[in-house]
Amino acid sequence: MVQRRRVIQGLGMGAMASALAACGREDGASAGPQDQRRFQWRMVTTWPPNFPGLGTGATEFARRVGACSGGRLTIKVYGAEELVPAFEVFDAVANGTAEVGHGGAYYWKGKVPAASFFSTVPFGLTAQEMGGWLHYGGGLELWQEAYRPYGILPLPCGSSGTQMGGWFRKEINTLADLKGLKMRIPGLGGEVLARAGGTPVTLAGGEIFTALQTGAIDATEWVGPYNDLAFGLYKVAPYYYYPGWHEPGTTLEALVNREAFEALPEDLQNIVVTCAQSVNDQMLAEFTARNAEALRTLVEEHGVKLRPFPREVLARLHQLSLEVVEAGAASDPLYARVLQSQQDFQARSAPYLAVAEEAFLLARDQG
Ligand code: CA
Numbered sequence: 001m002v003q004r005r006r007v008i009q010g011l012g013m014g015a016m017a018s019a020l021a022a023c024g025r026e027d028g029a030s031a032g033p034q035d036q037r038r039f040q041w042r043m044v045t046t047w048p049p050n051f052p053g054l055g056t057g058a059t060e061f062a063r064r065v066g067a068c069s070g071g072r073l074t075i076k077v078y079g080a081e082e083l084v085p086a087f088e089v090f091d092a093v094a095n096g097t098a099e100v101g102h103g104g105a106y107y108w109k110g111k112v113p114a115a116s117f118f119s120t121v122p123f124g125l126t127a128q129e130m131g132g133w134l135h136y137g138g139g140l141e142l143w144q145e146a147y148r149p150y151g152i153l154p155l156p157c158g159s160s161g162t163q164m165g166g167w168f169r170k171e172i173n174t175l176a177d178l179k180g181l182k183m184r185i186p187g188l189g190g191e192v193l194a195r196a197g198g199t200p201v202t203l204a205g206g207e208i209f210t211a212l213q214t215g216a217i218d219a220t221e222w223v224g225p226y227n228d229l230a231f232g233l234y235k236v237a238p239y240y241y242y243p244g245w246h247e248p249g250t251t252l253e254a255l256v257n258r259e260a261f262e263a264l265p266e267d268l269q270n271i272v273v274t275c276a277q278s279v280n281d282q283m284l285a286e287f288t289a290r291n292a293e294a295l296r297t298l299v300e301e302h303g304v305k306l307r308p309f310p311r312e313v314l315a316r317l318h319q320l321s322l323e324v325v326e327a328g329a330a331s332d333p334l335y336a337r338v339l340q341s342q343q344d345f346q347a348r349s350a351p352y353l354a355v356a357e358e359a360f361l362l363a364r365d366q367g
Helices: 003-008 015-023 054-068 086-094 112-117 127-136 141-150 188-193 205-213 227-231 258-262 266-300 309-328 333-355 359-365
Strands: 039-045 073-078 100-103 153-159 165-167 183-184 199-201 237-243 249-259 305-308
Touching: 003 073, 039 054, 039 086, 039 127, 039 249, 054 073, 054 100, 054 153, 054 249, 054 266, 073 266, 086 100, 086 153, 086 249, 112 141, 112 333, 127 141, 127 153, 127 249, 127 333, 141 153, 153 258, 153 266, 183 205, 188 199, 188 309, 205 227, 227 266, 249 258, 266 305, 309 333, 333 359
Parallel strands: 039 073, 039 100, 183 199, 237 305
Antiparallel strands: 100 249, 153 249, 165 237
8 A cells, every 4th residue: 555655646746756766766876676577568549550649659658668667567559449449448448458548538438427527628628737737736636536446547648739629521600500510529529519409429530531521420520730630631521620629638548457557566657657647748749749730731731721610609619518517517426526626726727827828829929
């Protein structure tokens, strides 16, 4: 128990201490782990194999763990369908088919009602705010509590930043254009679309292009310019809408089987935790750089029609989002606590960001 408590503390405030413990002492001397057993893990993911940013982030996590541990913990990565289908990743980690998984918490809201809050919720926290909430606002402890009944330890392990609103075969000019719209949009965003009169569809990434091409769906969101360009979605829908109101700062997760985690010596546990956090930060940096380049390519080379959602549409979606996000609280006490925690954080954070990033970006753009 003492060992576990030390590691869990390292998940939040002590990330730097964990990094030092994991990868060598501050004075440069070797930490000299006593336990030289070797471990091999399998990692199942919800992404197509090596999918840019998301899948490669999972691969990078495995690479870092192997490198930091000197090969004492190696992780073999399986793309979606290679070992289990995308939406069976959570169960595969829970039942020990794989020791670790990589995905997005909102995929599991059917099992864990509060799960969406640990990836993203409509009109919720940005990536920067998610970091604040998870590590300094009690979010990570709530996340661990939510997955504990399944024997899973969740770790933030990637961030896409603010996503895009999605690809549409027809323009969205008024609220009426959402009526009857069949759109691939998972999680709470899908529930909001349903309240606005649309039909949300859940499809794994690899199924989206064909569904949009054949007209099985009218619209889709995926991630942002970098991933959307890679999927070629511009070839089957001309209108690219922003902002991603439904995914303002999506955090990805490493799902770790607790039994497998607790079987590791403490230094390897710290390596797993620290590598996950390092990939979280690295992925956000990668998306920040690559999304900018991909957006330019989409607009200038592929003639994509970039459109802001009309103000009236966003206002209505915002209103519906609050209803949807708050609706789950009545039937699930943990959901109610997570909702309260995140809304309290957002209420404190928003006035600050308004005078910091938001005010600065406006000033820079007008300058
Ligand atoms: Ca998305």
